[in-house]
Structure formats: structure tokens, C-alpha cells
Amino acid sequence: MGCYLGIDVSTQAVKCIVIDTGAGTIPAESTVNFGEALPSYRSPNGFLPDADPLIRQANPLMWLEGLELALKQLAATGFDLAGIDGISGSGQQHGSVYLRRQLSRLEPARSLAEQIAPLLSRPVAPIWMDRSTTEQCRELDREFGERLRSNTGSPAIERFTGPQIRKFAVEQPEAWSDTHRIHLVSSFLCSVLCGGDAPIDFGDGAGMNLLNLRVLQWDREIAAFTAPGLPEKLPPVVSSATVAGKLDSWFTRFGFRPGIPVVVWSGDNPNSLVGTGAATPGMAGISLGTSDTFFAPMHDFKTDPHGCGHVFGNPAGGFMSLICFTNGSLAREAVRKLYHADWDFFDREALQRTPPGNGGRLLLPYFAPENTPPVITPGVRRNYAGARPEEEIRAILESQALSLRLHSSWQGEKFHRIRVTGGASKSSGFRRILADVFQAEIETIQVTNSAGLGAALRAANVVEHLGFDQLAARFCRPTGTISPNPDHAELYNEMLEKFRDFEASGSNVGA
Numbered sequence: 001m002g003c004y005l006g007i008d009v010s011t012q013a014v015k016c017i018v019i020d021t022g023a024g025t026i027p028a029e030s031t032v033n034f035g036e037a038l039p040s041y042r043s044p045n046g047f048l049p050d051a052d053p054l055i056r057q058a059n060p061l062m063w064l065e066g067l068e069l070a071l072k073q074l075a076a077t078g079f080d081l082a083g084i085d086g087i088s089g090s091g092q093q094h095g096s097v098y099l100r101r102q103l104s105r106l107e108p109a110r111s112l113a114e115q116i117a118p119l120l121s122r123p124v125a126p127i128w129m130d131r132s133t134t135e136q137c138r139e140l141d142r143e144f145g146e147r148l149r150s151n152t153g154s155p156a157i158e159r160f161t162g163p164q165i166r167k168f169a170v171e172q173p174e175a176w177s178d179t180h181r182i183h184l185v186s187s188f189l190c191s192v193l194c195g196g197d198a199p200i201d202f203g204d205g206a207g208m209n210l211l212n213l214r215v216l217q218w219d220r221e222i223a224a225f226t227a228p229g230l231p232e233k234l235p236p237v238v239s240s241a242t243v244a245g246k247l248d249s250w251f252t253r254f255g256f257r258p259g260i261p262v263v264v265w266s267g268d269n270p271n272s273l274v275g276t277g278a279a280t281p282g283m284a285g286i287s288l289g290t291s292d293t294f295f296a297p298m299h300d301f302k303t304d305p306h307g308c309g310h311v312f313g314n315p316a317g318g319f320m321s322l323i324c325f326t327n328g329s330l331a332r333e334a335v336r337k338l339y340h341a342d343w344d345f346f347d348r349e350a351l352q353r354t355p356p357g358n359g360g361r362l363l364l365p366y367f368a369p370e371n372t373p374p375v376i377t378p379g380v381r382r383n384y385a386g387a388r389p390e391e392e393i394r395a396i397l398e399s400q401a402l403s404l405r406l407h408s409s410w411q412g413e414k415f416h417r418i419r420v421t422g423g424a425s426k427s428s429g430f431r432r433i434l435a436d437v438f439q440a441e442i443e444t445i446q447v448t449n450s451a452g453l454g455a456a457l458r459a460a461n462v463v464e465h466l467g468f469d470q471l472a473a474r475f476c477r478p479t480g481t482i483s484p485n486p487d488h489a490e491l492y493n494e495m496l497e498k499f500r501d502f503e504a505s506g507s508n509v510g511a
């Protein structure tokens with residue numbers, strides 16, 4: 001039994017979470033928001049302002065200062081960090097850091113940012129929100145076509161690291177030749193903790209368009225085409241259950257014992273799969289945030305024939321899917337505001353006044369360009385005209401649930417239990433619809449920092465050999481469950497077919 005630290009470095013914040021496997025408790029947590037705590041980085045939302053809305057970059061030194069502050073705050077909670085037996089972490093996926101040379105032991109007298117700054121061959125890191133690499137994606141598609149999807153788990157995607165690296169190598173050839181190591185956000189921060197070069201794990205490595213998931217090795221041909229000399233600039237790729245190194249003695253200033261194991265970091269989505277307790281087959285997770293995200297473990301490697309879904313490594317073994325729907329709460333909020341409906345009306349009254357199925361009304365909520373299915377020009381589409389507010393509200397919620405089911409069906413799995421997180425998971429009305437559409441138990445959980453918790457659980461799994469099922473039973477217990485109503489199964493099966501046809505038809509009846 002021991003204590004483990006999970007560190008989540010996301011777009012907007014660094015969050016630390018400590019778990020005690022013996023007591024089954026979370027004895028300490030800390031959060032540092034970049035925008036609030038580090039205004040000198042001019043990144044109120046975690047990225048630098050840019051005149052080009054397609055470009056989204058962050059300063060890697062901000063992550064390091066945020067890490068230092070978050071650890072300081074964690075120590076200040078009174079929890080003795082000498083009790084930590086292992087550490088792992090989570091990074092926002094796809095972002096990349098460019099170094100002149102590999103990291104080596106840290107100098108005790110200097111801050112992290114101070115000593116890492118001279119190593120950066122590129123002062124900024126493109127992050128997952130960057131969409132400026134359409135040209136590079138086309139070039140990769142032209143060269144490799146279907147092979148990209150069938151081997152790396154995704155077609156060429158703007159935010160994925162390979163296209164980002166290609167753009168940098170072409171646009172800044174001198175800085176490129178000065179680059180000897182490229183890290184993901186996760187492996188960069190893991191390297192800093194270890195005071196040495198850390199590997200990339202299969203979970204996060206799969207978000208690069210460079211990893212052949214069939215053999216779990218870099219695809220050297222794709223890498224060499226992506227940028228000259230790239231295969232030599234990538235760290236090794238390893239299973240998520242690997243000890244990357246020992247904690248550098250620089251970190252003893254916070255009270256840690258020197259040399260405790262640092263387990264390889266992973267991306268936020270693979271970590272969240274573990275942290276929501278959804279890493280075992282038959283389960284899935286849905287995060288209902290600004291965008292909605294569906295993720296689920298996959299026993300065998302399969303890819304989405306439509307190219308909307310991605311495949312990453314599952315830290316608990318095998319693979320996982322990830323499907324992102326841009327118009328999540330963004331669209332729900334837009335409809336709510338359109339009708340000046342407060343949350344209570346939106347969540348309960350509107351659904352009580354309308355029957356399941358809603359007379360077959362469907363609404364495609366493309367208030368913004370959509371990822372799944374790909375929609376470039378925004379525009380809401382309806383298969384009906386002149387609905388009342390409550391009908392419109394049911395239409396968007398049922399349509400979003402049907403879209404989640406339709407676009408996750410390529411996995412060919414029946415999901416029996418789905419863990420829901422994020423702001424809109426508070427809506428019991430939406431959870432009821434999800435339960436009936438998926439015919440699955442919809443479960444809520446208490447922990448909000450599922451990526452950080454997932455990292456802490458992975459550290460416990462590797463260091464203490466506790467199984468993920470055991471850990472999930474202790475730390476990811478559901479706080480509420482809505483069971484499906486079997487009487488509605490047929491209705492929603494029929495609606496799913498109607499939804500598929502409507503989405504494919506491109507038609508729009510009502511305004």
C-alpha cells in the first residue's frame with residue numbers, strides 16, 4: 001500500500017492529485033491555472049495570441065513554471081510528499097516540444113524554466129488546437145493514402161504531431177537542423193521529472209500519425225517522409241506500464257524522496273479512460289464538455305472506415321477509440337440561449353413535456369464547423385419545421401445521443417456501462433436519453449480530474465502491481481446510475497436509421 005502522485009498538464013492548468021491506495025482516499029490536490037497564476041506568459045487560455053486563428057501555440061516554459069508552482073502548492077497543503085512512492089502524469093495530446101539536445105540531470109541551483117530555456121530549438125510548442133497544417137496533411141495523404149489510417153489509426157489530421165513537425169521542418173529549416181529531440185507534452189514533462197530523456201508511450205504516441213499500431217513501432221518510412229532525419233529525432237516508444245526513470249534530486253525541495261520511480265507519462269485521453277474507470281471492455285466514457293468526446297477500450301485494433309474516429313493505445317492494455325464532436329455544449333448552450341431557457345427548463349421540463357422519439361424530429365447542431373461527421377461550413381439542419389422550444393430541446397439532445405451512438409458503432413462493441421463526465425453530465429434528462437439511446441447503464445463519477453487520477457492509478461499499477469479493476473473499484477466508484485428503459489430500445493433503433501439517412505442526405509427542412 002502506498003501513495004502515488006498524478007500530474008495533469010492540460011491546456012489551461014497543471015493539476016496534482018495524490019491517491020492513497022491503502023485508505024482508498026485522495027489526501028491532497030493542487031491546481032495552478034496558467035492564465036491566472038502566470039500572466040507574464042500572455043496566455044489567458046493556455047495558448048499565445050496569434051493573428052491567424054488557425055495557429056495555436058504555447059510556451060513550454062509556462063508548463064514548467066506551472067509545474068513548479070503546483071508542486072509547491074501541493075507541499076503547502078501539509079501532506080508530506082516524502083510519502084509518495086511513485087509518480088506519473090498526463091499531457092494534453094498532440095502538442096510537441098523541440099530540443100537542441102536530450103535532457104540531462106537538472107542543476108539544483110536554477111529553476112526548471114531557466115535551465116530548460118537554452119535547450120529549446122523552437123521557443124513555442126504547437127498544441128492540439130492548431131489547425132494550420134492542411135497542406136501538410138494533403139501531402140501525407142497523397143504519399144501514403146489509406147496506409148496512414150490503417151496503420152497509425154487515423155488519417156492525416158491537422159492537430160496531430162506528424163503534420164505539425166512537417167510544417168516546422170519546411171518553414172524553419174535552420175531551427176529544424178538545430179533540433180535533435182522532439183517530445184510530446186507528456187514525454188517532455190516526464191523527461192524533466194527524470195532529469196533525462198524519457199520515452200513516449202503507445203497511448204500518446206498514437207496521436208502523431210507516426211506510430212504503426214499494428215507492430216507498436218515508429219513507422220520509419222512515414223517518419224522519414226514527414227521530415228528529413230525525423231526517425232532519429234524521436235524518443236523510443238514503449239508500453240504505458242514502463243518505468244521511465246527515477247525522480248531527479250532537484251525535486252527533493254518539495255519533500256519528495258530522491259529516486260522514486262517515475263512511470264512514463266501518457267496523453268490526457270488515455271489517462272482519462274483509466275481515471276473514469278472505463279478501461280475494461282464493455283465500458284465506455286463520454287465527456288460532455290464544450291466538445292463532446294466518446295472513448296472506449298478496444299480489444300483488437302480496428303479503425304473507423306469514415307476516418308472520424310481515432311485509435312490510441314489503452315494504458316490498461318490493447319487499444320482505445322476516441323471520437324470528438326465539436327458541437328457539444330457549444331450547441332446545447334446555443335439552443336438554450338435561443339429560447340431563453342434556464343437549465344431547469346432545458347434539463348427537465350422540456351423533456352417531461354415531450355415524448356421519447358419526439359415525433360421523429362432530428363436536428364444536426366452544426367453551430368460551428370464539425371469534426372464528426374466532417375462539416376466545414378457551419379449551419380443547423382432540421383428534418384422538421386416550426387417546432388415548439390421543448391420539441392427543439394428534445395431534438396438536439398436526442399440527435400446528439402444518436403450521433404454519439406452512430407459514430408462509435410464502427411468499434412462493433414456493445415457498451416453495457418458508460419461513464420459520463422463534464423458539465424452537461426449534471427443533466428439527468430440528457431443522461432436518461434443517453435441510457436435509452438445506447439441501452440446502457442449511464443454512470444456518473446465524483447472525480448473531475450480524471451486525467452490526473454488516471455495517471456496516479458497507472459503509477460500505482462506499475463509500482464504496486466495493483467490491477468486496474470481493483471484500483472477502479474477503490475477510486476472510480478459510480479455516484480449515480482440511470483438504467484435504460486428496454487421499452488424504448490426499438491424506438492431508438494429506428495431513429496438511429498433515420499438519423500443516419502438524414503445526416504447523409506444533406507437536406508434541411510426548417511429554419
Ligand code: XUL
Nearest residue numbers: 092093094128159268269
Ligand atoms: C484529442 C484532442 C484533445 C486533446 C486535449 O485528439 O485533441 O482531447 O488531447 O485535451
